[in-house]
Amino acid sequence: MARAIAFQSTYFRLVLNITVETINVSKSQATWSADGSHIPDINPHTKAKHQILETYLENLICTLYGKGRHGQTTFTFVDGFCGGGMYYDQDNKTEWQGSPLRIIEAIRAGYKKSKRQYDLNVKFIFIDNKREHLACLKNYSMPKAGLGELVNGQPHEFKGEVGKLVEECEFICGEFENLVNEVIFKIDIRKGHSFFFLDPFGWTDVSMQSIRKINNLKRSEILYTYMINYIKRFVCDRDGKDKDTFNRILDAEEYYQFDNFNTFNRIGGQCYLRNESMRLFRDKGKAKYVFTFSMIPRGDVSVLYYLMHLSQKLTALEVIKESFWQENNLDYQYYFELYGHGFRTADFYEENQKELKFDITKNSEYFCLEKLDSHLGNIIRNNQDGIIFHELCHQTMERNPASKEHYTSYINLLRNEKEIEIWRNGEIVKGRKVDLYKSDIIKLTKYKQLLIF
Ligand SMILES: C[S@@+](CC[C@H](N)C(=O)[O-])C[C@H]1O[C@@H](n2cnc3c(N)ncnc32)[C@H](O)[C@@H]1O
Structure with a gap:
């Protein structure tokens, strides 16, 4: 006291x-x-x-x-x-x-x-x-x-x-x-x-x-x-x-x-x-x-x-x-x-x-992913020709509480749901989980692009 x-x-x-x-x-x-x-x-x-x-x-x-x-x-x-x-x-x-x-x-x-x-x-x-x-x-x-x-x-x-x-x-x-x-x-x-x-x-x-x-x-x-x-x-x-x-x-x-x-x-x-x-x-x-x-x-x-x-x-x-x-x-x-x-x-x-x-609190993780979905999701969906991963981070990193690990998980999640593809050196990256490179391009899959138009 x-x-x-x-x-x-x-x-x-x-x-x-x-x-x-x-x-x-x-x-x-x-x-x-x-x-x-x-x-x-x-x-x-x-x-x-x-x-x-x-x-x-x-x-x-x-x-x-x-x-x-x-x-x-x-x-x-x-x-x-x-x-x-x-x-x-x-x-x-x-x-x-x-x-x-x-x-x-x-x-x-x-x-x-x-x-x-x-x-x-x-x-x-x-x-x-x-x-x-x-x-x-x-x-x-x-x-x-x-x-x-x-x-x-x-x-x-x-x-x-x-x-x-x-x-x-x-x-x-x-x-x-x-x-x-x-x-x-x-x-x-x-x-x-x-x-x-x-x-x-x-x-x-x-x-x-x-x-x-x-x-x-x-x-x-x-x-x-x-x-x-x-x-x-x-x-x-x-x-x-x-x-x-x-x-x-x-x-x-x-x-x-x-x-x-x-x-x-x-x-x-x-x-x-x-x-x-x-x-x-x-x-x-x-x-x-x-x-x-x-x-x-x-x-x-x-x-x-x-x-x-x-x-x-x-x-x-x-x-x-x-x-x-x-x-x-x-x-x-x-x-x-x-x-x-x-x-x-x-x-x-x-x-x-x-x-x-x-x-x-557990809450912060949930909140963080939710915030990421609205930030990243919108940008990805609005870039029909794809967006470079580095550019995506540059545009959003200061604006949400997520770490790079969260970014990677979230993008892999979209990929598993066949919403996006990851392109590297002109080819689609294969494998279960992708560790993203700065120059990777995140692109909507053809199917999703059709849905948007
Ligand atoms: C807040 S204390 C530093 C504490 C230290 N950074 C720490 O965390 O252990 C500020 C120090 O800056 C010095 N100081 C104040 N004005 C200064 C100035 N214009 N230039 C250099 N040092 C200054 C003070 O003498 C004091 O030692």
């Missing part, structure tokens, strides 16, 4: 900050001392965020490095607001690792799982504008997690069963916005795949211009904490100073043209905010695919922040959906044509829950 009150008061403080503070919301934010004698308490939302981050990165490595004949071998991971690396979990009375440690460990886990013979080359760039936070990461958190040897900035070999993983950490103290060009330049020279975890305290620390620059890299992705709760407060404040600053930093002049503040806490208002955010990041941030996780605190129906995943490749979107579709516990979103997965964090369900458990 005491814990519940403690949490509520933290949460209340947070709400108060939103109202009292305008742009700089950093006063009650997490701080680390250089020697690790002071580390912040972890909250449920940050735990959920960490879980998403590490699960996704492990799966990403398995997919890009571990699959295919010769996968991607060079990666750069940038934690642009890395913090001190360790938290204290009051519920379990233990320490809880922060994003920099989790990123390194997720890559190791993905690498081990992949069991490939060729080497994997990884660079981690950790940025923070507070010298003490970086000092805590290097002197306290990394050694405590058994990663002490990586703090010297040199390449180190981590042995797997077969190949080797070369890891190198760079630590940079400074404002992310001032460092983004330098980091992009380094990645451009290294080549390979890059992933940016951008987890600032508020919305002023990352500009749309920087998002655009990162998305202009050939193979880049961003996972970004977008504090929507702060934003909705002044969306209606047409002439306010904050609004001007917001528009300038995020290029958002033509977005969020919404008048009725009172409806924000209803589903319609939530849908509007989410879809406008996605439109903004697609158009102005030049992200080809946008996917969101909604973070909703206990006792609330509105979103505190979105964890936005921005990517240029369909594969990244497929991996993110595959990794989390089961944990999506807000299937109402898809009823309202909202994209992305929703998370109610652990505290929503139960106090003192030891680990995050989500409300997974």
Whole structure:
């Protein structure tokens, strides 16, 4: 009970900050001392965020490095607001690792799982504008997690069963916005795949211009904490100073043209905010695919922040959906044509829950297939000459909760019912279950075409 009150008061403080503070919301934010004698308490939302981050990165490595004949071998991971690396979990009375440690460990886990013979080359760039936070990461958190040897900035070999993983950490103290060009330049020279975890305290620390620059890299992705709760407060404040600053930093002049503040806490208002955010990041941030996780605190129906995943490749979107579709516990979103997965964090369900458990229902699988039928089915039926599988995924992936596995099952189902054929290299594919290739063509069977006309 005491814990519940403690949490509520933290949460209340947070709400108060939103109202009292305008742009700089950093006063009650997490701080680390250089020697690790002071580390912040972890909250449920940050735990959920960490879980998403590490699960996704492990799966990403398995997919890009571990699959295919010769996968991607060079990666750069940038934690642009890395913090001190360790938290204290009051519920379990233990320490809880922060994003920099989790990123390194997720890559190791993905690498081990992949069991490939060729080497994997990884660079981690950790940025923070507070010298003490970086000092805590290097002197306290990394050694405590058994990663002490990586703090010297040199390449180190981590042995797997077969190949080797070369890891190198760079630590940079400074404002992310001032460092983004330098980091992009380094990645451009290294080549390979890059992933940016951008987890600032508020919305002023990352500009749309920087998002655009990162998305202009050939193979880049961003996972970004977008504090929507702060934003909705002044969306209606047409002439306010904050609004001007917001528009300038995020290029958002033509977005969020919404008048009725009172409806924000209803589903319609939530849908509007989410879809406008996605439109903004697609158009102005030049992200080809946008996917969101909604973070909703206990006792609330509105979103505190979105964890936005921005990517240029369909594969990244497929991996993110595959990794989390089961944990999506807000299937109402898809009823309202909202994209992305929703998370109610652990505290929503139960106090003192030891680990995050989500409300997974059988319902979501059924719902997912039903949604797929209306999305995919209609497109297939409206393309008399057939549609390439990759194009089908491109058009629909963001709009339903289904994973690639669901797509495959659904298309095989249509095939078994003789509604469609799958064409590859000019011939109909035979066999009981078809593993689809990107270039496969899905065509209505002649009989079905006749029925339609
Ligand atoms: C939310 S905390 C990061 C938590 C960390 N990502 C984790 O999950 O463990 C944000 C961090 O960003 C740093 N920071 C704030 N503004 C910054 C800026 N403009 N550039 C770089 N770092 C900044 C803060 O000092 C703080 O350590």
